[in-house]
Amino acid sequence: MTTIHKFGATPISCHAWSGNRSELALSHNSKDVTLYNAKGQGWEKTAVLDQHDLRVTGIDWAPTTNRIVTCSSDRNAYVWVKGPDGQWKYTLVLLRINRAATCVRWSPEENKFAVGSGAKIISVCYYEKDNDWWVAKHIKKPLKSTITSIDWHPNNILLAAGSSDFKVRVYSGFIKEIEPKPSATPWGARMPMGNLMTEFSNSPNGGGWVHAVSFSPDGSKLAWAGHDSSISVADAANDMLVMKLKTNLLPMCSLTWIRPNTIAAAGHNCVPYTFIVESDAVKLGSAMEEDKKKESSGKTSAMDLFKNKDKLGQNELETKLNFTHQKQIAEIRIVGGQKGDVDTFSTCSLDGKIVVWNLKTLAGQMKGLKI
Amino acid sequence: MAKNTSSNVFRTLDVDQFNEDNYKEENDTDPAALGPNDSLITSLLAANKPVEALTHLLSGATLGIKDQAARTASLTLAMRVLMAIKVSQIDDAVAQLDNESRDVLMKFIYRGFEVPNEGSSAHLLVWHEKVFTVAGVGSIVRVLTDKKRV
Numbered sequence: 001m002t003t004i005h006k007f008g009a010t011p012i013s014c015h016a017w018s019g020n021r022s023e024l025a026l027s028h029n030s031k032d033v034t035l036y037n038a039k040g041q042g043w044e045k046t047a048v049l050d051q052h053d054l055r056v057t058g059i060d061w062a063p064t065t066n067r068i069v070t071c072s073s074d075r076n077a078y079v080w081v082k083g084p085d086g087q088w089k090y091t092l093v094l095l096r097i098n099r100a101a102t103c104v105r106w107s108p109e110e111n112k113f114a115v116g117s118g119a120k121i122i123s124v125c126y127y128e129k130d131n132d133w134w135v136a137k138h139i140k141k142p143l144k145s146t147i148t149s150i151d152w153h154p155n156n157i158l159l160a161a162g163s164s165d166f167k168v169r170v171y172s173g174f175i176k177e178i179e180p181k182p183s184a185t186p187w188g189a190r191m192p193m194g195n196l197m198t199e200f201s202n203s204p205n206g207g208g209w210v211h212a213v214s215f216s217p218d219g220s221k222l223a224w225a226g227h228d229s230s231i232s233v234a235d236a237a238n239d240m241l242v243m244k245l246k247t248n249l250l251p252m253c254s255l256t257w258i259r260p261n262t263i264a265a266a267g268h269n270c271v272p273y274t275f276i277v278e279s280d281a282v283k284l285g286s287a288m289e290e291d292k293k294k295e296s297s298g299k300t301s302a303m304d305l306f307k308n309k310d311k312l313g314q315n316e317l318e319t320k321l322n323f324t325h326q327k328q329i330a331e332i333r334i335v336g337g338q339k340g341d342v343d344t345f346s347t348c349s350l351d352g353k354i355v356v357w358n359l360k361t362l363a364g365q366m367k368g369l370k371i
Numbered sequence: 372m373a374k375n376t377s378s379n380v381f382r383t384l385d386v387d388q389f390n391e392d393n394y395k396e397e398n399d400t401d402p403a404a405l406g407p408n409d410s411l412i413t414s415l416l417a418a419n420k421p422v423e424a425l426t427h428l429l430s431g432a433t434l435g436i437k438d439q440a441a442r443t444a445s446l447t448l449a450m451r452v453l454m455a456i457k458v459s460q461i462d463d464a465v466a467q468l469d470n471e472s473r474d475v476l477m478k479f480i481y482r483g484f485e486v487p488n489e490g491s492s493a494h495l496l497v498w499h500e501k502v503f504t505v506a507g508v509g510s511i512v513r514v515l516t517d518k519k520r521v
Contacts, residue, residue: 145394165394166518205434206518228516229509246470248507 001361002289002324004353005043007036011350013330014056019063021335025049026348027056033070035088051078051090058104058115065110069093071101077115077125079134093134095123103149109156111178116147122161124173124193139171139194149212154219157182157191162210168224168234170197186220186236200234200242202226211267212254217340221277223263225252231265233277245275245282254332258342258359262371264288266329266347270321272357274371285370288357291322327351412448421455422464428452429472432479435519445521446486449479454494461501470506477502477510478521 007026015026024036024043032050036043054073061068068080068088077093095101099118106113112126115136120143123136145165152159152173159173172191174182181191188197200222202208208228215222220237229251232244252267258274262285266272274285308314320326327350335356336343346356363369387393408431415424428449436442456464468476480502483495502510 203517205513207513207516209516226516227512229512246474246509246513248509250508251512 003356012348015348016061062110071104073100118146162213325349
């Protein structure tokens with residue numbers, strides 16, 4: 001079953017849920033972030049965060065510490081903390097980049113966050129107590145182009161970045177000031193800050209921006225979606241084997257792991273798809289929604305039919321897609337459960353809707369759903 | 372007005388090359404320009420086995436060759452094979468191919484559209500439709516995004 005939340009007709013470019021999922025932060029492709037509180041069946045606007053000068057490109061809400069970080073094309077990031085009076089106080093974070101920030105993610109322990117930018121730099125920012133401000137450390141080598149997406153490894157140290165230079169890289173985001181040295185992982189043993197652990201190319205044929213990256217729940221696999229309509233999974237435990245599936249669909253823009261071996265991805269097709277990861281290949285699961293073909297009203301007379309055929313070239317004027325979302329999906333976020341064990345997830349789209357998908361009821365309703 | 376505004380030669384100057392921030396393409400070495408075995412394919416065509424010629428052509432095609440003459444030659448050969456296969460045989464031919472070959476075939480079809488000969492586009496359109504039914508929009512997206520052209 002899907003729950004549809006409408007927020008007007010303007011595109012929603014990014015969204016984030018609060019820890020208890022009763023609050024929602026979203027941005028309508030503008031410089032404002034609007035916060036909503038769940039009220040009965042609908043949503044009540046509680047606050048507008050409008051410190052940015054240019055379009056907000058990423059929002060992330062830390063579930064435990066209840067802090068929001070937003071990044072924008074104005075090369076800044078703000079960390080928002082809710083004061084005792086209910087007002088959101090902001091702190092500017094100097095990222096020291098000279099191009100737009102494109103994406104932001106809190107680390108699993110929420111003591112630092114990473115911002116990708118068009119300046120070919122990833123800024124990993126942590127809070128310095130002595131000076132009461134956020135310090136940014138840069139990861140530069142060997143990024144050649146804009147970073148389009150970022151995901152943290154569950155060990156709070158490693159960081160995957162997908163970029164528009166058609167590559168996915170795993171870096172160490174270790175900040176020695178705030179955390180102990182990590183133990184070895186399948187991705188490598190030495191993890192000084194900014195160290196490139198591995199690099200994957202999206203395609204042997206050279207192309208395809210990487211739109212989304214996501215570590216598996218145990219951190220041993222890394223999945224990414226490329227603009228060449230492909231989904232790839234790299235398995236660190238299996239000698240960095242890369243399994244790639246070239247799909248018949250339009251490219252995906254966002255993905256996450258809903259089961260230890262299943263990925264949900266959504267993008268230009270306007271409907272989420274599942275992909276099953278087997279030991280040596282990735283296979284297409286199924287779409288999360290059936291094509292809801294509307295029965296023709298039956299009242300159209302023969303004359304109308306031919307009139308339409310003459311004027312429009314087809315029997316009826318079909319302007320609506322047969323899916324819940326009418327435009328491409330921008331982001332997938334987990335709502336209920338956590339990575340690898342998801343009950344519900346939400347998708348925000350350019351048609352102004354946020355749709356929450358409930359996997360249990362969907363599995364019951366759709367016979368062909370493969371999770 | 373100054374005299375030099377009448378000239379717009381400056382528009383042909385590529386200022387991006389002077390920008391240090393430029394994305395520099397990784398210059399991969401030329402792939403072994405060993406294209407498909409031309410003589411084998413021509414002999415298969417002559418022996419009236421165009422579908423086999425197609426399978427050989429597609430599995431042997433190298434992408435990313437920089438030499439323009441070699442690319443044009445491979446395109447001409449590909450067009451000969453595609454035209455030789457009759458409309459009724461196209462379905463079987465496409466069904467026999469694997470996914471990689473279908474992607475390469477779609478790339479050849481689009482290149483064929485670029486240089487239309489008599490009646491070639493109509494035949495190519497039929498090919499396009501048949502490959503599209505099997506390989507979907509994904510194959511067309513890959514024609515556009517893959518940097519190594521056929």
